[in-house]
Amino acid sequence: MAESITARLDDPETAITDGAQKIRWAREQMPILDALRDQLAADRPFDGEVIGMAMHVEATTAVLVETLVAGGAEVAITGCNPLSTQDDVSAALDDTDGVTSYAKRGLEDDAYYAAIDAVLDHDPTITIDDGADLVFRIHEHRPELIDSIKGGCEETTTGVHRLRAMADDDALEYPMFAVNDTPMKRLFDNVHGTGEASLVSIALTTNCSIAGKTVVVAGFGQCGRGVARKADGMDADVIVTEVDPRPALEAYMDGFRVMPMVEAAEEGDLFVTTTGNRDVITPEAFERMADGAILANAGHFDVEIDLEGLEAMATETVDARDGVTGYVLPDGRQVNVLADGRLVNLATPVAEGHPVEVMDQSFAIQAVGAREIATDADLDAGVHAIPDALDREVAEIKLDAEGVAIDALTDDQREYMDDWQHGT
Incomplete structure (x- = not known):
């Protein structure tokens, strides 16, 4: 043992x-x-x-x-x-x-x-x-x-x-x-917990502002909604990437730009994955990112960002900052990954969950x-x-x-809701 x-x-x-x-x-x-x-x-x-x-x-x-x-x-x-x-x-x-x-x-x-x-x-x-x-x-x-x-x-x-x-x-x-x-x-932990904690950890780890950045959120499930809405509230320009047409449409109707990851890669400053799936950000996207792009995972396992693919592309890696690994690409651009691609709200040195x-x-x-x-x-x-x-x-x-009080249904209200015979 x-x-x-x-x-x-x-x-x-x-x-x-x-x-x-x-x-x-x-x-x-x-x-x-x-x-x-x-x-x-x-x-x-x-x-x-x-x-x-x-x-x-x-x-x-x-x-x-x-x-x-x-x-x-x-x-x-x-x-x-x-x-x-x-x-x-x-x-x-x-x-x-x-x-x-x-x-x-x-x-x-x-x-x-x-x-x-x-x-x-x-x-x-x-x-x-x-x-x-x-x-x-x-x-x-x-x-x-x-x-x-x-x-x-x-x-x-x-x-x-x-x-x-x-x-x-x-x-x-x-x-x-x-x-x-x-x-x-689901409605509290995933939205308010993941959304708030991830962005706080990113800001503290990098000492960079969220405001004014283009934040690319991969996935618009409950966690992605939280990250996107909190980033929007912090005055970021938010882009959402999705594979499911329904949450993609929801993100669009919520006022966010929606596009494929390879297109978003050309615009993003900060990328946050929230899908729970693998290979969400791949070499095709790395090739299009700006120098200094920041990548973080708020999903679960460390497979959402293709780190093996990124490492194969890089000429060297550097300890850019405590909790930040910089991958230097052949043309001199540096892509920065937080917490080795693990949960950013828990795995950075400053993270508290x-x-x-x-x-x-x-x-x-x-x-x-x-x-x-x-x-x-x-x-x-x-x-x-x-x-x-x-x-x-x-x-x-x-x-x-x-100390919050709410109303209670009356007997008549409960009977009305339970009786299928009530009509117009």
């Missing part, structure tokens, strides 16, 4: 102190998880459960872990991206009763998967994933664990796509909640989803929607925490 992070740090005590401070700050900004923690501590739905997690290990994730532990869970966690772990937060988690953390920033592939295997050595009964690496590892390399796993939750678009592909091939052998697809996650308030909502969905798995034995293998009642529960807790 791989060692937990505490054994791999030169100064674990300082890391634990610093990480605990970050977690404390996040906890104070997360009222939904605070309310759920009190409920779970009273009901103890996770007594006897082992929750295995592969997530971005930063402060808001730590608050989710604390919430699950308060409900009786034992938690083993590692990272879901080699560059998104905050080592001090991981160390603070590892120092928490009921938690073992194997996450460490900068792991090479073998060590990354060894850490996932270490989580699986705890024999989880519930899994919580971001990108489906944990689920895939179980099915491909640890199938003996499947019979004892009640189910799991998947955080992000890319992971849900992978799970649906597994289900379509009859390869997914236990139930998974598609947390990403529920309104309280999504805003705390956004992650409070998303991780509350994870918590109630895991609670549903622990208490409901009737789920079949496959991908499931989060029950609407759970999504509404999280929304109601958030409104209550913000």
Whole structure:
């Protein structure tokens, strides 16, 4: 089994102190998880459960872990991206009763998967994933664990796509909640979280303004909408590239210019991929980019920007700035890639991930989803929607925490909405 992070740090005590401070700050900004923690501590739905997690290990994730532990869970966690772990937060988690953390920033592939295997050595009964690496590892390399796993939750678009592909091939052998697809996650995390956090990280990493730049956003799903709208609000000229006619038309009707990537490459100053697919920006586009173009990925895995193709074109690479690699092309132009093409809102040296308030909502969905798995034995293998009642529960807790009151349907209104016999 791989060692937990505490054994791999030169100064674990300082890391634990610093990480605990970050977690404390996040906890104070997360009222939904605070309310759920009190409920779970009273009901103890996770007594006897082992929750295995592969997530971005930063402060808001730590608050989710604390919430699950308060409900009786034992938690083993590692990272879901080699560059998104905050080592001090991981160390603070590892120092928490009921938690073992194997996450460490900068792991090479073998060590990354060894850490996932270490989580699986705890024999989880519930899994919580971001990108489906944990689920895939179980099915491909640890199938003996499947019979004892009640189910799991998947955080992000890319992971849900992978799970649906597994289900379509009859390869997914236990139930998974598609947390990403529920309104309280999709409409807030993907739009406001990805949109805001990505642009903030780009601005801080480069020390360049968004205003006045031509920003090319690849993809107009929920994440792309967020990046495009936030960039527009920061006074950028926004171009959207798409492969689907419907979101392309939506982007056009929202006032954005829409064109193929090879055309946008000639105009863009800053390129942000949000598709979850591979080879979105390729050598054909690199050849057309201006000197100093900045490339960032806000999708998921580091395959959206064709870095192998870019490296093959380049005569040299330079460390342009902390978190920025410059690729010098034969004609002297330099194309700059942030965070090695990994998630820009989490993998740059200054990145903090999504805003705390956004992650409070998303991780509350994870918590109630895991609670549903622990208490409901009737789920079949496959991908499931989060029950609407759970999504509404999280929304109601958030409104209550913000002091926002709303109207309620009267009996007559409810009867009117439910009765098909009412006509004109």
